[in-house]
Amino acid sequence: MKSKDLPLKDHASWFAQIWPPLPVWRRLDAAVVLVIAYSLIVKFATSQTDVVLPKWIGDISVVNGILLGVLLGFRNLQAYDRWWEARKLWGQLINDTRNLCVKVKALTTGVPAAELQAFGRLVVGFAVSLRNHLRGGRPLYEVPGFATERANPPHVPLQFAAWIYERIRGWQAGGRLSEINALIIDPHAKALMDVSGACERIRSSPVPLSYRALLRHGTILYLMSAPWFMADQYGYMGVILVALLAYFLLGIEMTAEDVEEPFGKDGDDLDLTRFCETIRKATEQLLGDLDLGDTALSTMAVPKV
Numbered sequence: 306m307k308s309k310d311l312p313l314k315d316h317a318s319w320f321a322q323i324w325p326p327l328p329v330w331r332r333l334d335a336a337v338v339l340v341i342a343y344s345l346i347v348k349f350a351t352s353q354t355d356v357v358l359p360k361w362i363g364d365i366s367v368v369n370g371i372l373l374g375v376l377l378g379f380r381n382l383q384a385y386d387r388w389w390e391a392r393k394l395w396g397q398l399i400n401d402t403r404n405l406c407v408k409v410k411a412l413t414t415g416v417p418a419a420e421l422q423a424f425g426r427l428v429v430g431f432a433v434s435l436r437n438h439l440r441g442g443r444p445l446y447e448v449p450g451f452a453t454e455r456a457n458p459p460h461v462p463l464q465f466a467a468w469i470y471e472r473i474r475g476w477q478a479g480g481r482l483s484e485i486n487a488l489i490i491d492p493h494a495k496a497l498m499d500v501s502g503a504c505e506r507i508r509s510s511p512v513p514l515s516y517r518a519l520l521r522h523g524t525i526l527y528l529m530s531a532p533w534f535m536a537d538q539y540g541y542m543g544v545i546l547v548a549l550l551a552y553f554l555l556g557i558e559m560t561a562e563d564v565e566e567p568f569g570k571d572g573d574d575l576d577l578t579r580f581c582e583t584i585r586k587a588t589e590q591l592l593g594d595l596d597l598g599d600t601a602l603s604t605m606a607v608p609k610v
Contacts, residue, residue: 329559329573333552336559340551344532344544351536366534369527370550376520377557383512384565388575391507391567395580398435398500402428402584405493406591412486413476418593424472425592426450431465432584435501436577438462439508439568449597462501469494504568512565524554 409424430448437443438461445461446454458464473490476482482490528551535543563573589595 329556329563333556333559336555337548337551340528340555341544341548343529344536344547347532348536348541348544351533366527366530369523369530373520373523373527373554376516376523377554380512380516380520380561381557383516384561387507387512388564388567388573391504391575394500394503394507395575395577397496398432399580399583399587401493401496401500402432403587403591405490406588408486408490408493409473410591412489413482415481416476421592422595424469425588425595426597427465427469427472428588429581429585429595429597431462431469431497432581434461434465435504436568436581438501439504439577440570450595463498466494466498466501469497508566508568520558524558528554 406425406428410421413421430451433448434443434445437448442461444457445464446452446457448454448461456464473482473487473494477484477487528547531550532543532547535546537543539546560573563569563571567575568577585595585597
């Protein structure tokens with residue numbers, strides 16, 4: 306099929322693969338426009354005067370650009386490390402919840418199906434409450450399946466972890482789970498709060514302000530000085546060169562700002578809702594229908610009681 310015969314939607318998809326959109330494009334485009342306007346003013350000012358800039362200004366700008374490259378590399382690496390660690394933690398949570406449900410089903414005896422499903426709701430509730438907790442917190446009754454719960458603990462994921470342990474201890478006390486099997490299950494139950502604590506550490510430990518401030522100061526000074534020597538050497542073509550520099554310098558910095566906070570709702574953040582859905586589907590496959598509704602996790606709708 307020829308390119309001109311493709312539907313408009315396919316054309317858009319094809320273009321998006323070649324030129325993928327940036328989640329920060331609105332802020333980035335606005336900043337680049339400001340840099341272009343400043344560069345045009347500088348070019349006009351230099352063309353209307355006989356000012357001759359000393360050569361060392363250009364040399365200083367080149368050195369500044371090299372230093373900025375080093376700082377940007379460090380900044381980008383730190384931001385991505387935070388994002389990737391968060392992704393690994395949620396992958397660990399998915400694996401541990403699966404193993405927890407598999408072993409609970411296989412190692413308990415005489416537990417009614419309704420009780421296993423209630424346990425499954427606790428597992429999914431932990432994942433959803435952790436997502437909400439990392440995004441600023443929501444009350445317990447807004448977690449799907451717990452609309453009638455009146456408790457309002459300050460740390461909702463901790464409450465779910467406590468309920469999970471109480472359920473396991475109850476099975477052990479009732480003779481439905483042996484002590485050895487309880488020890489087999491325990492590492493996966495313990496891992497829930499391990500993941501929660503590690504995610505909280507990422508959220509509460511931003512990249513040091515000094516690094517961010519130094520990089521921002523250097524970027525601003527570089528973009529303010531570059532038009533002066535580029536306008537002198539390249540004329541109006543220098544405006545285009547400065548715009549390209551601004552696009553990449555500011556784009557990398559803005560992207561790093563988004564990536565270093567992986568638990569939000571921006572385009573570069575982790576899709577925590579999809580991870581919660583993955584946990585829910587695996588739990589329902591193992592323990593039965595949890596009666597949470599088709600869209601409860603994605604919309605945060607309170608299920609009907």
